[in-house]
Each structure stands twice: as C-alpha cells, then as structure tokens.
Amino acid sequence: MTQKVLFFLFLFNFSFSQIVINEIDADTAGSDQLEFIELKSTNPNFPLDGYVLVFFNETNVSSYFTIDLDGYTTDINGIAHFGNTMVSPSPMGSFFNGAIENGPDIVALYQGSSDDFPYNASTSTGTLATTTNLIDALAYSNSTSQPTNLMSILNVTICTRENTTQSVQRKNDGTYEAKTPTPGINNDGSGIVINYLTILTSQNSYIEGENFNIVFTTDTPVTDQDLEINITLTNGNFMVNDYIGSGSLTVLIPVGETTTQTNINIFDDTTDEGDEEMLIDVQSLPFGYASANDNIIIRIYDNDYIVQSYGTPLNPTYGLVAPTIPAGYYDSLEGLSGDALRQALQDIIADPNTVHAHNYGDIVYILKESDKNPKNSNEVWQMYVESPKPILDYQTGSSNIGVWNREHIFPQSRGGFSGGTDSTPDGINVWLPTNADDIQSGHGDAHHIRAEDGAENSSRSNKDYGLDYNGPSGSQGSWHGDVARALFYMAVRYNGLELVNGNPPDNTANQLGDLASLLTWNTQDPADDFEMNRNNYIYTWQVNRNPFIDYPELADYIFGANYGDTWSFTLSNQNFTENKIKVYPNPTTDYLIISGLEDESKVELYTLTGQLVLEKVFNNETNLDLDLTSGMYLVKVTNGNKTDYRRIIVR
Incomplete structure (x- = not known):
C-alpha cells in the first residue's frame, strides 16, 4: 500500500x-x-x-x-x-x-x-x-x-x-x-473501558415455523455481577404473536463468562400476512457495557404465500385471466381507421369524465399488487432482469443495490413529466381529474411503470428500446411485448408523446424509438396472463385500461402496417382466444400439441430473432415432433383470418 x-x-x-x-x-x-x-x-x-x-x-x-x-x-x-x-x-x-x-x-x-x-x-x-x-x-x-x-x-x-x-x-x-489505530476508544487512552456486547445469529433470514438461537457475547469476561440483557423483537407488522417464547427475552451472562444464548421459535400461522422483519433490539445495558451491533434485522419469510394459476412472464400462460373490460368500453372503435381510430381510442383512455390521475407515491402500493410474482404473493416480478424480489426489498435509501424500485418505461425526463406528481401516497380514493393534455400525470401513470431491479433501472436510464437497450446480458426478452404495449398506450394517452423509428439521442424530448422494434416485439411477445392481470388491477385505480393489452393488433392499425385499414373486432386475437386454442406441453422437450381449432390451420415456429424453423398445415389438431436446441420460441397459429401467438420453452 x-x-x-x-x-x-x-x-x-x-x-x-x-x-x-x-x-x-x-x-x-x-x-x-x-x-x-x-x-x-x-x-x-x-x-x-x-x-x-x-x-x-x-x-x-x-x-x-x-x-x-x-x-x-x-x-x-x-x-x-x-x-x-x-x-x-x-x-x-x-x-x-x-x-x-x-x-x-x-x-x-x-x-x-x-x-x-x-x-x-x-x-x-x-x-x-x-x-x-x-x-x-x-x-x-x-x-x-x-x-x-x-x-x-x-x-x-x-x-x-x-x-x-x-x-x-x-x-x-x-x-x-x-x-496506532484506536477504534472504539478515546484517542488519548482516557475514558471508561467499555465491554462491548455482540449479537449473532446463524442466518439473517428464517421461514415461519423455524427456530434459531440468538447468541450474546462480550469482548471480555463479565465482572462484579451477572450481566442481565433484555431484548425486544417486535418491528412494524412483526408482533409478539409472531414468535413463541421457547427462549427468554431476558438472558444472563454469569460473572467470569463471555457468552449466553436464547432460542426463538417463529410461529407458523395459516394466513398470508406477507414477509416481515424481526428487529433484535437490546434495551439499556448497565454502566460499562455497550452494544456493538444493536438493532439487527432478521427477515421472516411467510410460508403461506399465494400461488396463482397463471405463469410468470418467463413461463407465460394465456387465457386463464379474463379481461375485466366493461361492457361497451371499446364499442366506439368499430369501423374506424387511421387518425379517427387513434382519436377514438384516446377519448376512451383519457376521458376527463372518467379517468383518475394518481400520484407517484401511490405507484409503490399499486406495484406491490399489480406486479406480484404469480408463484409467490410476497414478491414482485422484476421486468428486465426476469426474476422475483421480495416486496420488502423496495428501495427506501440512496443505494439501489439489492433492491427494487419504480421504472418509467417512457423515461421521465424525455416525457417531460419528471416530478409531475406528489411523492406522498394518498390512496385509491384520492385522485385528480385529468385529460389528454395532462402530461404531468404520466409521472404517476401505472400503465408504464414497472417493478424493476434498482441497478438495472439505472443501467437502462433514458435509452430507447431495441437498437439502444435490449436488457441485461442473458435476457430472454420476456418483457419485450410489455414495454411495447406500454409505450403504445403512452403515445395515445398523452398528447405530445411520440414513438419514432430509429434511435434518437437519449436526451430527445417527447420522443422514443425504436418503433419498428416495438411493433415486432408486440407480435413476438404476445400479451400473457401476467400482463392481463396487471391491466385489470390498474383499472381499479385509474379507471382506464391499456387497450394494446386487450387488443394487441390495434398497434398495427395505429402505428404499423395496417394504418388506414378499417378496424373490426372480428379481427382481434380476443375472438381467436375464445376458440380455446391449446398449445402444450410448455415447457417441452421433443413434441408439441396444438388443439382446439376447427378446419384447416397453419402453425409456424420462429426463434426470438425471427428465424423460421418449422412450418406445417393441419386440420383441427396436430402433434409436432421437435428437434430444436434449448431456448424460447414463438409459435404462430393461423386459422382463417385469425392469428394467435404463443411462446414456448424447449428444454
């Protein structure tokens, strides 16, 4: 050195x-x-x-x-x-x-x-x-x-x-x-010589029903009289009925000794109260003693978490979560095309008589429900990194390492709505009126804000998708369609926001690319049950839906190759899904069954880069023999003038 x-x-x-x-x-x-x-x-x-x-x-x-x-x-x-x-x-x-x-x-x-x-x-x-x-x-x-x-x-x-x-x-x-270093004592050697008490546990997390020892150790042997140590464990939602006192919360280290311990048993109830955090807090110690590491957090995982019937974005399912679209919600779109179709769609999702604008503080509470991991209700699903994270690990300090936070899919600074709403949550029953020109409401619009790993959120920063940002190394693209449909929503919901081709500079105001990639992603990564459940929940707060999740083909009629064509709900995937098409097993190894169709149909298998690897025409049902490398593939099934997309994993 x-x-x-x-x-x-x-x-x-x-x-x-x-x-x-x-x-x-x-x-x-x-x-x-x-x-x-x-x-x-x-x-x-x-x-x-x-x-x-x-x-x-x-x-x-x-x-x-x-x-x-x-x-x-x-x-x-x-x-x-x-x-x-x-x-x-x-x-x-x-x-x-x-x-x-x-x-x-x-x-x-x-x-x-x-x-x-x-x-x-x-x-x-x-x-x-x-x-x-x-x-x-x-x-x-x-x-x-x-x-x-x-x-x-x-x-x-x-x-x-x-x-x-x-x-x-x-x-x-x-x-x-x-x-020579003198940590923990006066530099001139004066003062009271302190005997420090250190607390240790074998782990920093436990599951309901487990028990563990808390070990107390002093730096030097106790003198004069036994050292009495009183602790408390309660913290927030972790209460006295969450543990069983198989060990005392008052312990003694005898004179001449340096250590003692007590056993704590975490009560295993039968309800999902969510993960909690125990706080080991030493109460006041006698003169001459001090805590070396007081206020120790121990994570307690609830084993009664809820598992949904639908899959995660990495193992998606389709058709299990029904859309909660109000009767007649989209009726005004029928028979329209071009700018008239876009305007009619905006009139629905930005209706000042209906839509509620909530603030950025409320988003935390929305995401804790809308972005729950389907396999564990005490976790959120982090979009870009394609993995779960405990709800408790929401970022509250300055460090974004090991925590999740709120990711704006349309970046705040580029959208012009940084700081546009209050960061103090006020709940579902408090909102402000809004309209299509209310760009500041984009700051707290849950349809384009997702739970995300804090560090990866910073890495994405203000980048455009596609040509500029394609996720962390090893990403399987399970979020591609999600961000595309969120951006289609934003560009229609708020006047002044645009989606453009190419890769504009990352400080370009009110614009985001790469439209061509977004349109492709919308097709390659179709809306799944996770996304539909999210759309349903956000509707309960904002009283508007993301129409590009309900009807993904709308993107092509407003932004893509079908612009100018007349929209009709008979063309939508929603009707095709109602045919109860089945593509299974998923994941699979060497075969794939497609059923639930009538008359002649066509199936095509593509890699996620768009390479066609298998094609077959069949009637009613087919069993495909697969000889493919491991990975994720897109299945395209065409029946008459209807097309459905599914993603499968080959192991």
Whole structure:
C-alpha cells in the first residue's frame, strides 16, 4: 500500500462542534479489512439522528459511499465507530471490505441523510461535494497527489501523514496525528473501558415455523455481577404473536463468562400476512457495557404465500385471466381507421369524465399488487432482469443495490413529466381529474411503470428500446411485448408523446424509438396472463385500461402496417382466444400439441430473432415432433383470418 497524506477542515462555525470526525483508517495492509471511521461527541450518549457521513472521490468530486447515522448514538465516552466486520472492538455499524477508497479523497460529516447524496452505480457518479450543511471534513491522499479539487471546494488544509499501520487521530486541541489505530476508544487512552456486547445469529433470514438461537457475547469476561440483557423483537407488522417464547427475552451472562444464548421459535400461522422483519433490539445495558451491533434485522419469510394459476412472464400462460373490460368500453372503435381510430381510442383512455390521475407515491402500493410474482404473493416480478424480489426489498435509501424500485418505461425526463406528481401516497380514493393534455400525470401513470431491479433501472436510464437497450446480458426478452404495449398506450394517452423509428439521442424530448422494434416485439411477445392481470388491477385505480393489452393488433392499425385499414373486432386475437386454442406441453422437450381449432390451420415456429424453423398445415389438431436446441420460441397459429401467438420453452 502507498503512503498517504491527510488533511482536515478548520470550521469557523462552531455551532455544531458537539460532533466531529475523530479518527480514520482508510488504507490498511492487505485487503483493506480493517478500515474504520470514528466520530466523537462532546457529550456522551449523543444521538446521531439527522447526520450522515459522505465519502467523496477526487476524480469527479462526487460522493461514492454514505453512512446514514439515523438510529445510532455515541457511547458513554462519546465515541461511535463504523468499519469492516474484522475491526475490533466490533463496530457500531459495519460496511464491506474496501468500502473506503485509498485516495486521494475526502470524508465529510453533514446534517442530512443518505437520500441527500444519491449515487448511480451504473455510471459510478454521485452527488457533487458541497459545503451546505457541512459539519466536519477530513481529507487523505497517497504520497504523490492530493485531493486538491475537493480541498478547494470544502476549504480543507493539510494535516499529517499516515502509513498502512497507522490511523489519523484527532487530538484534544483539534489537531491531528498519526498513531496506532484506536477504534472504539478515546484517542488519548482516557475514558471508561467499555465491554462491548455482540449479537449473532446463524442466518439473517428464517421461514415461519423455524427456530434459531440468538447468541450474546462480550469482548471480555463479565465482572462484579451477572450481566442481565433484555431484548425486544417486535418491528412494524412483526408482533409478539409472531414468535413463541421457547427462549427468554431476558438472558444472563454469569460473572467470569463471555457468552449466553436464547432460542426463538417463529410461529407458523395459516394466513398470508406477507414477509416481515424481526428487529433484535437490546434495551439499556448497565454502566460499562455497550452494544456493538444493536438493532439487527432478521427477515421472516411467510410460508403461506399465494400461488396463482397463471405463469410468470418467463413461463407465460394465456387465457386463464379474463379481461375485466366493461361492457361497451371499446364499442366506439368499430369501423374506424387511421387518425379517427387513434382519436377514438384516446377519448376512451383519457376521458376527463372518467379517468383518475394518481400520484407517484401511490405507484409503490399499486406495484406491490399489480406486479406480484404469480408463484409467490410476497414478491414482485422484476421486468428486465426476469426474476422475483421480495416486496420488502423496495428501495427506501440512496443505494439501489439489492433492491427494487419504480421504472418509467417512457423515461421521465424525455416525457417531460419528471416530478409531475406528489411523492406522498394518498390512496385509491384520492385522485385528480385529468385529460389528454395532462402530461404531468404520466409521472404517476401505472400503465408504464414497472417493478424493476434498482441497478438495472439505472443501467437502462433514458435509452430507447431495441437498437439502444435490449436488457441485461442473458435476457430472454420476456418483457419485450410489455414495454411495447406500454409505450403504445403512452403515445395515445398523452398528447405530445411520440414513438419514432430509429434511435434518437437519449436526451430527445417527447420522443422514443425504436418503433419498428416495438411493433415486432408486440407480435413476438404476445400479451400473457401476467400482463392481463396487471391491466385489470390498474383499472381499479385509474379507471382506464391499456387497450394494446386487450387488443394487441390495434398497434398495427395505429402505428404499423395496417394504418388506414378499417378496424373490426372480428379481427382481434380476443375472438381467436375464445376458440380455446391449446398449445402444450410448455415447457417441452421433443413434441408439441396444438388443439382446439376447427378446419384447416397453419402453425409456424420462429426463434426470438425471427428465424423460421418449422412450418406445417393441419386440420383441427396436430402433434409436432421437435428437434430444436434449448431456448424460447414463438409459435404462430393461423386459422382463417385469425392469428394467435404463443411462446414456448424447449428444454
């Protein structure tokens, strides 16, 4: 490791001098497994709510890592330290090895939260350094360069050097020196020697009906009298009736010992209450003891989740979810063509006398229902990454790693509706009137907002589909038709939004491409039961439907090859589906049966890239012998003037 130069900030506003950065070890020998940062408060037991530590990178003068300090309190010496799990004594809060960059960089203490310093993992850019609400700052560097840009922005001056066996420590006079690291204690060796209590469980998640031990360990043997430890487990919806006290919530570590444990049994009820989170919270400890890792979250998975009869987008089913189309809803479209057909469709889905506009905060609650994984009602289905994620893992902080969030299929900035609605949910029974010119309502229109992996959402960013964005590596395209039909809806619902051919720049306002690809995707990835169920649920909130899910062929009559032709419901797939066409088994290996038809029909099999691999004309029913490589295929069945599309998986 290289030698480093460190710097610190002299603050001329001492109104917040009750809390300072007391020590940092940003570069340790080996694999950076002993990094930590320490704060010190003037008064002991000082609550750190409303503070955040922000680490800035010199190269782009922006944040790359934050530690939100809400819920933490300094100890009886006024110390709170945060670091890698191997730091001893155990940090009050832990972070991954190598989280702190070796420099030249700066760490700063602010009044605020992690939400004030968002970080985009896909572009490796965060929030620009600022002196707004700045409390204290400390800069460090290698021996050849200094974070001069950050120093200028944050008014930091040089302090001293450290090597990989030292940390930089604040002295009582406010200056700094390099010494052997002293995590968790006063830098001058004064104060009360604290015996830290650490809590461990064998896992961080359990299923209803399981039991597990909570192990309590002190750094040094208990002296004078037995250590009594009281804990609580309740948290939000996780209540006292969710666990059985096979173990006590009051435990003792005897004098001379360092450890004890208690057993907790998770109650297995028979109702789907959803996944929950237990909070192991240590109550007040005697003088001389402190919790090293209090407020531990344990995920409790509900085993009573609901499994639907229909499939996921990766294993789709068709015709099992009936559309809840009100009687006469689309009648006005019959016999129309071209612009008149488009206008009539807009008159339905943007009707100011009927349609409800909800806000962006409501979308969270809509997605938790509309985007549920059909195989587990306690999960949402993430569209691009084609996988489920627990509903509990909705993003609430600044990090988008390991969580899901709300993805606008028509990007907010390109649609011109960024921040167009309130982010505070007000429920299904509160809405605003809307119309076709109300572009701001696109900000909270659930027909084009999906549950998505947070990091992949950032990767897609403002890109067009098709030529520009085609999902993460290995994507099977199970979402292609979904985004196409969502964009067709948006372009008709809101005046001013357009779908165009090609790949316009990602900052092009009010336009999105690639229309040709979207039209192809609409055919290759037909609307399935998952999409229909979603359409039905969103209707209960917005009182409008996505007509391109109900009648996918409409896209060709408004945007594609059939523009100008007269629309008639006799041409729709809906009538063909009513013939109860069956394509099975799915998934399959070496054969495929197609039944439920009358008279002569034709079947064609295509790869998802559009290559025809099999074709056959048959009457009523056929059994196809397959000799295909594993993967997903499109089945096109034509009967008279009606065509139906299905996707199958060959294993």
